Amino acid sequence: MTYLPDVVLEPIVRLALAEDLGRAGDVTTLATIDPDLEVQWVLRARSAGILAGLDAASLTLRLIDPSATLMPRLPEGAVLAAGDVIATLSGKAQSLLMAERVMLNFLGPLSGIASLTARFVEAVKGTNAKITCTRKTTPGLRALQKKAVRLGGGSNHRFGLDDAILIKDNHVSAAGGIIRALTRAKAYGGHLLPIEVEVDSLQQLEEALPFAPTCIMLDNFSLEDLKAAVVRVAGAVTLEASGGVTLSTVGEIAATGVDYISVGALTHSAPCTDLGLDEG
Structure with missing residues (x-):
């Protein structure tokens, strides 16, 4: 998913514009800027990403003023160096000023997610x-953040x-164990509904395998246990490693042979990329 239609x-x-403009609009810009003043600015990267x-x-800019234009010089997904010009913006100064912060509030954090x-x-x-x-x-912001990951x-x-059945540790506990949870999930789901189950030990992995779930999540496994799980499954089931993954540990985790590594930090802890609007 690297495209989102305007309807999404x-x-x-x-919502972001309504939050920023409030009840009276941008009173600073309205008070200080000639409504007929036309400008051309550039969106510039101030850090790499x-x-x-x-x-x-x-x-954002189109909703503020349909006559204003944002002409990209780089596509989304482009590798940025500090100083790169990303886009040229043209239109009334009032319009660009009203849209500026909301535009950057999308661009900075989302570029940060893509960069991390x-x-x-x-x-x-x-x-x-x-x-x-x-x-x-x-x-x-989930759709935008997941697009940034892609x-x-x-x-x-x-x-x-609603995408898939994902049986986590609390589901297992409340259902009375891996076997009961997977038995109920298999009975509930249709043939097109994926089933993933989280396990926290090699013993739970053994309990899950006879049900042939779509994916098994190996939660907080040691490197040794990850390797053992990969050997035991031998490609029969997709394996996902999760739990406290960092940039310093992800390489070793990947080397165990797991198929996927889930990282919550991508969307909840990515530092913002520094971007800004400058005079053209």
């Missing part, structure tokens, strides 16, 4: 492991509770 973007962008959020930024994802992807280069995100997203070279886990 517009409610998110409108991967570009994401340009679609939301462009829609790219670092994780680079750290597992040479292995078969894929980096994937989680549902640990900012409420209302732009950084990662893959997407489920988008919501």
Whole structure:
């Protein structure tokens, strides 16, 4: 998913604009800037990274003023160096000033997610492991944040509770164990509904395997146990490693042979990429 239609973007962008403009609009700009003043500015990277959020930024400007233009010079997913010009913006100064902060509030954090994802992807280069995100997203921004992960070279886990059955440790506990939880899940799900189950030991892995789930999540496994699980499964089931994964540990985890590594930090802890608007 590297494209979001306006029908998905517009409610998110409108909410952000309504939050920023409040009841009276941008009173500073209205008070100080000639309404007929036309300007041309550039969107510039002030730090390195991967570009994401340009679609939301462009829609932000269009909703403020349909006559204003944002002309990209770089596509989303582009590798940025400090000083790179990302886009040229033209229109009334009032319009650009009103849209500026909301545009940057999309671009900076989303580019940060794409940039952090790219670092994780680079750290597992040479292995078969894929980096994937989680549902640990900012409420209302999940579609944008998961798109940013894809732009950084990662893959997407489920988008919501309705995508797949994902039996976590609390489900296992409440259901009365792995076997009971998977028995009920198999009876509930249709042939197109994936089933993943989280296990926290090799013993639980053995309990899960006879049910042939779509994927088994190996939660907080040691490197030794990850290797043992990969050997035991021998490709029969997709294996996902999770739990406290960092840039310093992800390479060793990938080297165990797991198929996916889920990283919550991609969306909940990515530092913002520094971008800004300058005079053209």
